[in-house]
Amino acid sequence: xRVNPLPNPDLLTAIEHTQQEVQTDELQISSGLSVNVPxxxxxxxxxxxxxxxxxxxxxxxxxxxxxxxxEIQNADSSLNSVITSLQQAITLGTEGANGTVNDADRESxxxxxxxxxxxxxxxxxxxxxxxxxxxGTATQTTPYVLDANSSSGxxxxxxxxxxxxxxxxxxxxxxxxxxSQIFSAPGGxxxxxxxxxxxxxxxxxxxxxxxxxxEISNASDHVNAQAVFYGNALNQLTSxxxxxxxxxxxxxxxxNTEGAADLPAVISNLTTAQTSLQATLEAIAQTSQTNLxxxxx
Amino acid sequence: MSSLNASLASALSGLSADQGAIAxxxxxxxxxxxxxxxxxxxxxxxxxxxxxxxxTIGTGVTLQSIESIRDPLLEAQIQQQSQGQxxxxxxxxxxxxxxxxxxxxxxxxGTEISNFFDSVNQLSTNPSDLSLRQAVLTAAxxxxxxxxxxxxxxxxxxxxxxxxxxQTVGQINQLSGQIAQLNNQIxxxxxxxxxxxxxxxxRQQAIDQxxxxxxxSVIPSxxxxxxxxGNGSPLxxxxxxxxxxxxxxxxxxxxxTSQGNDITSQITSGQLGGTLQARDQQIAALKGQLDTLAxxxxxxxxxxxxxxxxxxxxxxxxxxxxxxxxxxxAAASLSVAITNPSLIxxxxxxxxxxxxxxxxxxxxxGQGIIAGQSPADYYSGVVFNVxxxxxxxxxxxxxxxxxxxxxxxxxxxxxxVSLDEEAANLVQYQNAYNASAQVITxxxxxxxxxINMTTLTG
Numbered sequence: 001x002r003v004n005p006l007p008n009p010d011l012l013t014a015i016e017h018t019q020q021e022v023q024t025d026e027l028q029i030s031s032g033l034s035v036n037v038p039x040x041x042x043x044x045x046x047x048x049x050x051x052x053x054x055x056x057x058x059x060x061x062x063x064x065x066x067x068x069x070x071e072i073q074n075a076d077s078s079l080n081s082v083i084t085s086l087q088q089a090i091t092l093g094t095e096g097a098n099g100t101v102n103d104a105d106r107e108s109x110x111x112x113x114x115x116x117x118x119x120x121x122x123x124x125x126x127x128x129x130x131x132x133x134x135x136g137t138a139t140q141t142t143p144y145v146l147d148a149n150s151s152s153g154x155x156x157x158x159x160x161x162x163x164x165x166x167x168x169x170x171x172x173x174x175x176x177x178x179x180s181q182i183f184s185a186p187g188g189x190x191x192x193x194x195x196x197x198x199x200x201x202x203x204x205x206x207x208x209x210x211x212x213x214x215e216i217s218n219a220s221d222h223v224n225a226q227a228v229f230y231g232n233a234l235n236q237l238t239s240x241x242x243x244x245x246x247x248x249x250x251x252x253x254x255x256n257t258e259g260a261a262d263l264p265a266v267i268s269n270l271t272t273a274q275t276s277l278q279a280t281l282e283a284i285a286q287t288s289q290t291n292l293x294x295x296x297x
Numbered sequence: 298m299s300s301l302n303a304s305l306a307s308a309l310s311g312l313s314a315d316q317g318a319i320a321x322x323x324x325x326x327x328x329x330x331x332x333x334x335x336x337x338x339x340x341x342x343x344x345x346x347x348x349x350x351x352x353t354i355g356t357g358v359t360l361q362s363i364e365s366i367r368d369p370l371l372e373a374q375i376q377q378q379s380q381g382q383x384x385x386x387x388x389x390x391x392x393x394x395x396x397x398x399x400x401x402x403x404x405x406x407g408t409e410i411s412n413f414f415d416s417v418n419q420l421s422t423n424p425s426d427l428s429l430r431q432a433v434l435t436a437a438x439x440x441x442x443x444x445x446x447x448x449x450x451x452x453x454x455x456x457x458x459x460x461x462x463x464q465t466v467g468q469i470n471q472l473s474g475q476i477a478q479l480n481n482q483i484x485x486x487x488x489x490x491x492x493x494x495x496x497x498x499x500r501q502q503a504i505d506q507x508x509x510x511x512x513x514s515v516i517p518s519x520x521x522x523x524x525x526x527g528n529g530s531p532l533x534x535x536x537x538x539x540x541x542x543x544x545x546x547x548x549x550x551x552x553x554t555s556q557g558n559d560i561t562s563q564i565t566s567g568q569l570g571g572t573l574q575a576r577d578q579q580i581a582a583l584k585g586q587l588d589t590l591a592x593x594x595x596x597x598x599x600x601x602x603x604x605x606x607x608x609x610x611x612x613x614x615x616x617x618x619x620x621x622x623x624x625x626x627a628a629a630s631l632s633v634a635i636t637n638p639s640l641i642x643x644x645x646x647x648x649x650x651x652x653x654x655x656x657x658x659x660x661x662x663g664q665g666i667i668a669g670q671s672p673a674d675y676y677s678g679v680v681f682n683v684x685x686x687x688x689x690x691x692x693x694x695x696x697x698x699x700x701x702x703x704x705x706x707x708x709x710x711x712x713x714v715s716l717d718e719e720a721a722n723l724v725q726y727q728n729a730y731n732a733s734a735q736v737i738t739x740x741x742x743x744x745x746x747x748i749n750m751t752t753l754t755g
Contacts, residue, residue: 004706005715013702038396038684039691045399046681049407053673056411057662060418067422129423131650139425139650163652165421166659292720 188222387571527563605654613642
């Protein structure tokens with residue numbers, strides 16, 4: 001059979017292919033990515049797009065978690081202070097209920113309890129980053145204000161709303177308890193019990209004082225039980241944060257598996273391609289040099 | 298009776314035949330690099346002998362014709378393959394450009410969708426914070442811009458493909474005209490009984506070029522041929538060329554007509570076919586998917602907005618301007634409807650501190666609101682489609698390029714000029730010429746001898 005006498009187009013195509021390979025390898029090496037455009041590996045490109053979304057989402061969960069963590073920590077420590085104050089009130093009340101104490105002393109104890117009352121008011125009106133923590137979702141409204149017409153001496157102005165926030169694929173965290181549920185629960189009303197103690201001390205009625213001390217003790221137990229919510233929330237946030245870190249690492253690894261260039265393989269390919277390019281060039285240089293005409297004289 | 302004069306005539310026929318053969322070789326060597334040239338060979342036949350009973354004596358050689366060596370079957374296959382090659386190389390290069398918009402970067406739609414929902418999640422942590430609200434508005438604006446830019450890039454690409462289409466139609470018309478003219482020349486020469494080899498080469502070259510532009514069928518007839526495209530619309534009939542026309546459609550893009558009939562849908566291969574496929578199918582489908590995504594997202598977000606309350610306790614209004622009915626153009630026109638961050642309806646109970654509706658807004662990120670898929674999943678499907686289309690077109694292009702290369706090699710092995718072969722032929726014809734010349738010298742000597750002999754005896 002007659003041989004193709006014009007091999008140049010073939011050789012040029014070979015050079016083109018090899019140069020393309022060299023280019024692809026060089027791009028992979030310089031970017032460090034095996035998927036530089038979707039057509040490099042459509043399925044991997046789609047996975048990487050989803051992966052990028054999940055990484056972004058996971059990072060956001062961490063940031064949001066950090067934001068609510070501060071508020072919950074503040075709420076938790078505020079409630080612990082409330083419990084401490086109530087314990088002080090109980091101590092003072094027990095002292096005032098003692099028959100040996102005179103009216104003048106009771107009066108001064110009452111003043112001390114009034115101090116505790118205003119402390120409690122300020123604890124219940126805790127604000128964090130411009131938001132009241134214990135007014136339900138009415139975070140711009142002061143939860144408790146003094147009110148002479150109220151038997152407890154204060155009025156709750158917040159609502160009973162609660163907020164929740166998504167901090168994981170299947171994890172939603174409630175972030176607050178309404179103040180009315182913590183401080184004004186029937187049978188555990190903080191301000192009512194303190195008000196009763198003050199009135200008892202001022203009237204000098206030891207049995208009223210004793211009853212008020214029991215009320216305060218009940219209120220303290222109630223607040224303690226409510227504080228458990230915040231303690232649990234903090235624990236859950238900590239473990240969720242750990243989980244998110246692990247997930248973030250896994251997602252990065254997955255991104256690496258799908259999208260990172262296999263550098264040793266790419267470099268070895270590049271070397272092969274360069275060698276073959278060199279060989280093709282030499283082949284062209286040699287074959288095109290001679291034909292029969294060169295020998296005819 | 299045989300005579301010295303007859304031998305002289307015989308030798309002369311050798312000289313002229315060899316001259317013709319050398320001329321053919323020279324022409325081959327001169328055209329060694331001419332695209333589409335088929336090597337020519339001299340067809341030598343011995344001249345009709347004379348009968349001198351009982352002898353039959355030859356009268357030399359005749360250069361009967363100069364024949365171009367070509368394989369019509371191979372050439373038909375090359376035409377066929379050129380059509381596929383033209384189609385896929387155009388399609389592949391168009392889609393390579395398209396997919397750049399879908400490469401993950403800081404501004405691609407996927408990233409902006411993530412950023413938008415991330416900003417909503419952050420707003421949930423402190424729904425009354427104006428700077429967090431502003432961040433949601435900014436992210437929504439970036440998302441809209443990303444949709445706009447990507448959709449506009451696709452539209453621009455369609456427009457530039459459309460420009461290519463008009464230019465390609467011009468090239469097709471030019472080639473049709475050339476082929477009709479060549480048909481004329483070939484038929485004239487053939488009618489005169491002359492060889493039209495080099496015109497046939499030129500015509501074949503033009504048909505190959507035409508094949509890479511559009512799907513054509515070749516119907517050979519006596520000394521001429523007919524070319525049609527699509528479902529039989531004529532391009533060339535004998536010596537007459539039929540121009541294709543372009544016509545602007547309401548969409549602003551061009552359709553192709555032949556003799557007043559719209560044949561756009563019949564153009565299936567060649568560069569023109571590839572251009573149409575990219576413009577009207579792949580890129581159009583991609584725009585449709587972006588529109589579905591943009592419209593679905595905007596509608597879902599607006600619906601959730603309407604269920605909540607803004608910072609002032611007023612029922613929420615649209616965050617995005619509503620997408621056009623029928624969703625076409627939704628991606629290009631997506632825009633944010635509000636500029637006041639307090640209008641974001643994060644609250645579910647009317648208080649500033651409630652994040653219930655922001656949570657509902659965030660929940661959209663995981664809901665099947667776009668054709669049953671979450672926005673991020675739907676977008677990743679779009680990325681897959683773009684990549685898959687581009688990768689398929691490239692693979693088809695490489696495959697058809699390889700086949701075309703092989704066919705061209707085969708044609709070259711049949712029709713290509715080999716300088717070695719031509720050198721050998723040249724030597725051969727030169728020797729034959731020398732020999733014939735030598736014969737003439739010898740006959741000259743013989744005649745001289747004869748003439749002198751007459752003188753001596755006279």
